[in-house]
Amino acid sequence: xxxxxxxxxxSRYRNALMRLKALNFVKVFSENLADAARVTAAQVRKxxxxxGISGNRRGGYLVEELLEQINRVxxxxxxxxxxxxxxxxxxRALLNYPGFKKNEIELVAGFDIDASKHNRExxxxxxxxxxxxxxxxxNGIKFGIISVPDFAAQQILELMIQTGIRxxxxxxxxxxxxxxxxxxxxxxxxxxxxxxxxxxxxxEKTEVR
Amino acid sequence: xxxxxxxxxxSRYRNALMRLKALNFVKVFSENLADAARVTAAQVRKxxxxxGISGNRRGGYLVEELLEQINRVxxxxxxxxxxxxxxxxxxRALLNYPGFKKNEIELVAGFDIDASKHNRExxxxxxxxxxxxxxxxxNGIKFGIISVPDFAAQQILELMIQTGIRxxxxxxxxxxxxxxxxxxxxxxxxxxxxxxxxxxxxxEKTEVR
Numbered sequence: 001x002x003x004x005x006x007x008x009x010x011s012r013y014r015n016a017l018m019r020l021k022a023l024n025f026v027k028v029f030s031e032n033l034a035d036a037a038r039v040t041a042a043q044v045r046k047x048x049x050x051x052g053i054s055g056n057r058r059g060g061y062l063v064e065e066l067l068e069q070i071n072r073v074x075x076x077x078x079x080x081x082x083x084x085x086x087x088x089x090x091x092r093a094l095l096n097y098p099g100f101k102k103n104e105i106e107l108v109a110g111f112d113i114d115a116s117k118h119n120r121e122x123x124x125x126x127x128x129x130x131x132x133x134x135x136x137x138x139n140g141i142k143f144g145i146i147s148v149p150d151f152a153a154q155q156i157l158e159l160m161i162q163t164g165i166r167x168x169x170x171x172x173x174x175x176x177x178x179x180x181x182x183x184x185x186x187x188x189x190x191x192x193x194x195x196x197x198x199x200x201x202x203x204e205k206t207e208v209r
Numbered sequence: 210x211x212x213x214x215x216x217x218x219x220s221r222y223r224n225a226l227m228r229l230k231a232l233n234f235v236k237v238f239s240e241n242l243a244d245a246a247r248v249t250a251a252q253v254r255k256x257x258x259x260x261g262i263s264g265n266r267r268g269g270y271l272v273e274e275l276l277e278q279i280n281r282v283x284x285x286x287x288x289x290x291x292x293x294x295x296x297x298x299x300x301r302a303l304l305n306y307p308g309f310k311k312n313e314i315e316l317v318a319g320f321d322i323d324a325s326k327h328n329r330e331x332x333x334x335x336x337x338x339x340x341x342x343x344x345x346x347x348n349g350i351k352f353g354i355i356s357v358p359d360f361a362a363q364q365i366l367e368l369m370i371q372t373g374i375r376x377x378x379x380x381x382x383x384x385x386x387x388x389x390x391x392x393x394x395x396x397x398x399x400x401x402x403x404x405x406x407x408x409x410x411x412x413e414k415t416e417v418r
Contacts, residue, residue, distance in 0.1 A: 007407050011400040012384050038384055081400065089305045093298035097398060099382050105402050138268045143405060167409030169401055173308050175221050175247055183408040184229055185401060189306060191220040192394060193314050195293065196352060197284045198216050199392040200376030 012037035014070045027060040078106045081141050085156050087112040088149035090171050095124050136163040143167045150174040221246035222277045236269040285313045294365050295357035296321040299380050304333045345372040352376045359383040
């Protein structure tokens, strides 16, 4: 069974492969992908074997074939649509993030309780929160992003789940509980920075000794 | 030795403690923190014992004391200053993020090569990239955030390290290599979404069976 780290590595291999493809590379070796993803070549081969991704260790992998196989695993063989609830600074930055669309991820709409943020004419339209349910059902959306303040996050989570959303990335600085049949990833900027502060300080202390 | 997950949990306990303190709680039990951080109470006690954080299992912990002890571990007993290189959508959202300052993290300045983004008068000033070195050295900054496009990220990393920055959060969608005496955390939005897509699809398939 794949774990989170393994899927993160697959994403990184894929990222590297896309770049190599753009450079007209036809073949790639596990050592190349290892360098790009900052892991060992043995780890690359182990990850591939877990998903039945085949290649020739000596002869390398065909970039095109490998990309197709990884895309299938990551569900990137078709467009995956996300909606964003909370169009503040973070929500807006995500809606304008240029990296998603070329990679079969599309942020299709934003929702906010603040009527001044609505814009049905924008490239990615912003709707009223009351329109979320119909939009998600009409468009068969499975994925959502929460970027509302902490006090509103739990309520938005429940609302999203009622509409049928099953995978959620949460930017609100509160740890949301994962309901049984849903996937939630809590991403807290402050926690990320605290992690860096702690490990940088530890590294400095170790050097002094 | 603490690992990344452990520090993430400490951040979460701290987050919960701040909220409890605001509600005038004096005491808290490991079970309370476990609920808030979505872990077991045994895990909470194990984490605390790893850092020599003491309390009375039956009598609970004093919120104020516990906060102080966690703050010391996380380096939050003093203000930690970050600079941001790349003031695009993500960089700007971070500079405007309200959650940091109250938690002893301050984003003190932004840097960008685009002169049209400069603003020395803003609450958080935006400077020319050429000013980075002097600013970091004059202000003794140890931490930085990279939010530039992927092709510029490696160069910005090297520049940051030359100035003396030792802890970096990277939002550019490329996996930067961690130099020996530095700490780098690569945070890729696309990878986060791919993770959610994968595990949501796996969960759905499991249910069908």
